Amino acid sequence: MNEPTFEGLSLAEIEEINAEISHYPDKAAISIEALKIVQKHRRWISDECLVAIAELLETSPAQLEAVATFYNLIYRQPVGKTVIHYCDSVTCWMLGSDQIKERLCRHLNVELGEISTDGEYTILPIVCLGACDHAPVAMVGDQLRLDLGENAVNEIFGR
Amino acid sequence: METLDKPLTKNIRPDRAFATLADYESTGGYQGLRKTIAELQPKDVQQWVKDAGLRGRGGAGFSAGLKWSMVPMDANAPQTRYLIANADEMEPGTFKDRILIEQDPHQLIEGMIIAAYAIQANTAYIFLRNEYHLAKLRLAYALQEARSKGYLGEHILNSAFSLEIVLHTSAGRYICGEETALINVLEGKRATPRAKPPFPLVSGLWGKPTVVNNVETLCNVPHILHYGVEWYQGLARGADKGTKLFGASGRVKRPGLWELPMGTPIREIIEQHAGGMQGGYKLRGFLPGGASTDFLLPEHLDVAMDFDAVAKAGSRLGTGTIVVLDDQTCPVQMVLNLEQFFAQESCGWCTPCRDGLPWTVTLLKDIIAGQGRIEDLDTLSGLTRMLGPGNTFCALAPGAMEPLQSALKYFREDFEHYIVDQSVAMEPV
Numbered sequence: 064m065n066e067p068t069f070e071g072l073s074l075a076e077i078e079e080i081n082a083e084i085s086h087y088p089d090k091a092a093i094s095i096e097a098l099k100i101v102q103k104h105r106r107w108i109s110d111e112c113l114v115a116i117a118e119l120l121e122t123s124p125a126q127l128e129a130v131a132t133f134y135n136l137i138y139r140q141p142v143g144k145t146v147i148h149y150c151d152s153v154t155c156w157m158l159g160s161d162q163i164k165e166r167l168c169r170h171l172n173v174e175l176g177e178i179s180t181d182g183e184y185t186i187l188p189i190v191c192l193g194a195c196d197h198a199p200v201a202m203v204g205d206q207l208r209l210d211l212g213e214n215a216v217n218e219i220f221g222r
Numbered sequence: 223m224e225t226l227d228k229p230l231t232k233n234i235r236p237d238r239a240f241a242t243l244a245d246y247e248s249t250g251g252y253q254g255l256r257k258t259i260a261e262l263q264p265k266d267v268q269q270w271v272k273d274a275g276l277r278g279r280g281g282a283g284f285s286a287g288l289k290w291s292m293v294p295m296d297a298n299a300p301q302t303r304y305l306i307a308n309a310d311e312m313e314p315g316t317f318k319d320r321i322l323i324e325q326d327p328h329q330l331i332e333g334m335i336i337a338a339y340a341i342q343a344n345t346a347y348i349f350l351r352n353e354y355h356l357a358k359l360r361l362a363y364a365l366q367e368a369r370s371k372g373y374l375g376e377h378i379l380n381s382a383f384s385l386e387i388v389l390h391t392s393a394g395r396y397i398c399g400e401e402t403a404l405i406n407v408l409e410g411k412r413a414t415p416r417a418k419p420p421f422p423l424v425s426g427l428w429g430k431p432t433v434v435n436n437v438e439t440l441c442n443v444p445h446i447l448h449y450g451v452e453w454y455q456g457l458a459r460g461a462d463k464g465t466k467l468f469g470a471s472g473r474v475k476r477p478g479l480w481e482l483p484m485g486t487p488i489r490e491i492i493e494q495h496a497g498g499m500q501g502g503y504k505l506r507g508f509l510p511g512g513a514s515t516d517f518l519l520p521e522h523l524d525v526a527m528d529f530d531a532v533a534k535a536g537s538r539l540g541t542g543t544i545v546v547l548d549d550q551t552c553p554v555q556m557v558l559n560l561e562q563f564f565a566q567e568s569c570g571w572c573t574p575c576r577d578g579l580p581w582t583v584t585l586l587k588d589i590i591a592g593q594g595r596i597e598d599l600d601t602l603s604g605l606t607r608m609l610g611p612g613n614t615f616c617a618l619a620p621g622a623m624e625p626l627q628s629a630l631k632y633f634r635e636d637f638e639h640y641i642v643d644q645s646v647a648m649e650p651v
Contacts, residue, residue, distance in 0.1 A: 086388070087410075088428060091410050092408075092409050092410040093410055094410040094411075095392075095393050095407065095410055096410075098393070099352075099391075099393060129412055130410070130411065130412055133395065133412045133413065133569075134392075134393035134394045134395055134413075135393075135394035135395060136352050136353075136392075136393040136394035137393050137394075148353070151559075152314035152315070152513070152559070152563055153314045153315055153509075153513055153545055153556065153559050153560055153563070154314070154315055154471040154472055154545055156556075156559045157472055157473070157547075157548075157551050157556065157559075158472075158473075189353070189394075190312055190314065190396055190563060190566075190567065191312055191313065191314040191315065191316065191513075192353055193311050193312070193316060193317040193319070193320040193353075193354070194317055194320070195314075195315055195316070195317045195469070195471035195477065195543070195545070196317060196469065196470075196471050196477035196478045196479060197477070198471060198477070202353055205355035206355075207355075207356070
């Protein structure tokens with residue numbers, strides 16, 4: 064259902080991108096913003112979308128692809144409705160982020176980057192989330208979850 | 223008066239709620255800005271902050287006032303200038319700017335307005351990492367409050383000075399925190415650092431003079447203007463001035479963040495504020511200021527948390543948030559975790575960093591897996607030099623080498639143990 068239509072971008076997406084363009088001296092400057100806008104609507108950036116955005120911003124698809132693949136929060140392959148980012152940086156690693164990853168992956172029966180069979184979740188690692196006094200931590204969608212441990216699965220998925 | 227000892231955190235409450243404009247004004251908020259606009263010229267503001275001795279809190283420790291004074295401002299200079307607040311906090315082990323933004327957003331905004339006035343910039347950006355969602359919501363709210371009260375926008379407080387602040391959220395990657403990479407991101411490009419010179423102070427965003435300051439640095443500014451240089455200098459215990467957010471994480475009893483005088487001894491932070499080590503664990507060492515600082519040992523506990531004092535002990539103050547290594551965590555594996563981070567976050571622009579960091583990771587993995595040779599330790603030492611200061615395009619790889627070089631010095635027996643006694647080999651994580 065999230066496959067972009069072949070016409071490219073929706074009217075709403077184009078309007079949002081155009082609104083951003085007005086704040087910057089040149090169109091390509093909003094490359095990252097435009098990718099984020101489209102991703103908000105479609106969860107990820109397909110090849111078709113990438114080409115359509117490049118056309119809209121009057122830049123080359125190769126140029127835009129170089130930008131899109133650089134940033135870890137721009138997804139170039141499909142993800143679940145909610146992305147769970149568990150922190151794997153030093154303090155969380157020391158306090159058990161590997162076990163958190165194992166528990167979450169086992170619960171959903173997925174490897175990192177895969178979509179759970181119900182389409183709801185994708186698990187990805189992320190660098191330090193800046194909450195090391197509550198390690199280990201994760202982001203569930205845009206919500207920060209602190210002090211995860213043996214209860215991580217219940218904390219995140221409820222009962 | 224207690225609030226005056228802790229200017230940065232006086233509005234920060236245990237329930238993690240945030241200070242609204244009314245809350246902020248009730249504790250002296252925007253008084254520094256009022257004084258600035260009414261009484262001081264831009265050059266005066268630069269001089270006050272220079273005299274106060276405020277050094278950059280992002281890790282480099284450069285004098286904030288001096289930085290501002292280097293912006294070309296004469297009649298022939300470009301009339302468009304930019305101020306950027308670096309809120310891309312991503313140094314592993316660091317959790318200070320998040321608290322400042324989430325719980326007292328107006329403090330950052332007031333600091334930015336005064337800083338922008340000091341360099342006569344009419345547009346400022348907050349470069350916020352995308353993961354700081356709550357910070358984004360609260361900043362957007364606070365910016366709106368500030369606009370509606372005339373602290374932001376056209377003719378601030380009926381003066382000739384106008385400023386707009388744009389809240390920009392990023393799309394990930396640690397390298398965005400490097401100031402020239404950050405500028406490239408704002409221009410919509412890959413976050414590869416730029417060659418210096420020219421320095422951003424002369425040619426930065428869109429080729430215009432640009433100042434990039436860390437969030438905590440900017441948060442100090444309103445108080446210097448409100449309460450004065452002498453008061454600010456009196457806050458500190460050591461050579462550096464003011465207070466600082468210090469933190470501790472790892473296996474301590476009470477991990478957390480505390481605003482303390484600059485120059486507070488490390489021992490006080492770890493033993494008193496963090497409550498010492500958790501039961502059954504001993505202190506083996508620590509990174510004093512995040513992932514890119516050299517390890518220090520228990521024998522360094524009496525070192526003062528000052529830029530120069532920590533440097534003299536062989537490390538860096540960095541972000542001032544301490545990562546504690548306990549006696550049951552393997553330092554070699556800890557270094558592997560750190561180097562994996564840096565290898566992953568390298569932008570790939572320059573060869574030593576792009577190729578040297580993955581090589582470092584491979585060597586460490588081999589050692590831990592029982593396939594290391596004693597010569598590998600010399601190779602690792604060689605890498606700490608080849609990827610050291612002056613050999614790479616930016617500070618990422620030299621930063622990555624700091625924990626490695628100090629681990630090789632202080633924990634050499636742990637590395638050798640894996641190589642000599644293959645029975646301890648394990649699957650590296």
